[in-house]
Amino acid sequence: MFLTLLFPYFLSNFYRPFLAVVAGELSRDLGLDSAGLASLQAAFLLAFALIQVPVALTLDRFGPRRILMMSLGAAAAGGVLLSVASQAWQATLAMALLGGGFSPVMMAGFYFIGRVYSPERFATMSSLLFGLGTLGDPASGAPLALAVGAFGWRVTMFGMAGITLVSVVLVAIVLRDPPRVDAPGGRMSALSATRQILSIGALWPMMPLAFACYAVIAAVRGLWIAPYLAQVHHFGANAVGLSATAMGLALALGGIFYAPLNKYLRDAKVTVVAGVSVAVTAWLVLGLFGSHSAALALVFLFMVAAFGSCFAILLAHARAFLPMHVLGQGVTMMNLLFFGGAGLGQWLSGRYVKASELAAVAPDLLYGRLFTAFGLLLGVALAIYLFSPRERSASPP
Secondary structure, X not given: OHHHHHHHHHHHHXXXXXXXXXXXXXXXXXXXXXXXXXXXXXXXXXXXXXXXHHHHHHHHHHOHHHHHHHHHHHHHHHHHHHHHOOOHHHHHHHHHHHHHHHOOHHHHHHHHHHHHOOHHHHHHHHHHHHHHHOOHHHHOOHHHHHHHHHHOXXXXXXXXXXXXXXXXXXXXXXXXXXXXXXXXXXXXXXXXHHHHHHOOHHHHHHHHHHHHHHHHHHHHHHHHHHHXXXXXXXXXXXXXXXXXXXXXXXXXXXHHHHHHHHHHHOOHHHHHHHXXXXXXXXXXXXXXXXXXXXXXXXXXXXXXXXXXXXXXXXXXXXXXXXXXHHHHHHHHHHHHHHHHHHHHHHHHHHHHHHHHHHOOOOHHHHHHHHHHHHHHHHHHHHHHHOOOOOOOOOOOO
């Protein structure tokens, strides 16, 4: 059943950045300018964020199987609609269906792992889900570009819709919901569950790190790696594309690497502190010295991605303090911090870069300051995290 959850999560990571590869042909066929193209990506991200709220309120009650069947079915429909779209509004609707359809996948996977596997195995299995699933990110780079070049973007996206439909069938046939667990006093409302989760003091020192750890990586991987390498180190388009793909691969491998590291250290908090400390150092070195050498910059870009991908282990730490009857909602709240931080980080860094460009700040100084700020932000979040209690050995009753 783990592979049944891994497959749609791989597809979810494939679809998040795929638009950049098909943007040229799609814009030409639909008559989109850069603003219209940005609206498509915004529709995906907005739907992805909005659907997380109802999923948070229903995952404990209905289980992952029905939620995934409905959401992945919507994603498959979105893929078909995108492949035949002839107008901008059709493509926008298709992207919203894709974003909303893949929104529950990560949460459902972590919820299932938390319910089925022992607390001792949660960190390992969730890290494998995160790391192996993140391999969908580099798959949407060069492999997708080859497919689009060979078959065209419409045929390629129709084929991806068919693959998404296969994931629906696998979920329907293979996945089985874990037994439902109610609160000790009977069924609990979503509001009461939220209050209970927020009353768990152990979670509060973890929240800033959940908010920051992926935000700084997503800002660079999604927005700034291309202009940084092009303007500061004078990389061509092909070199930039390969570097972005390699950074996505480093993010995936880092997620996988955290599983054996945590198994060796036997403590989720120690694992997170060790890995994020390396990431903070890498950000600061990149910010202060990255402009001196392209090779040095690439090494530390890969390091911040690999060592910064600690979310699955951080979630394992938080999971130890979540009662079973609110596990789904608790996992989703942590996930909202994860992706909320990514969205806010991209918006804030975009405003900083625009203001710096208007002030005619040199690119090496502009990005050096940005990366240094990322390191300081992550360092502050890590310092707060140090006040969190150690992981419990077993789930609370």
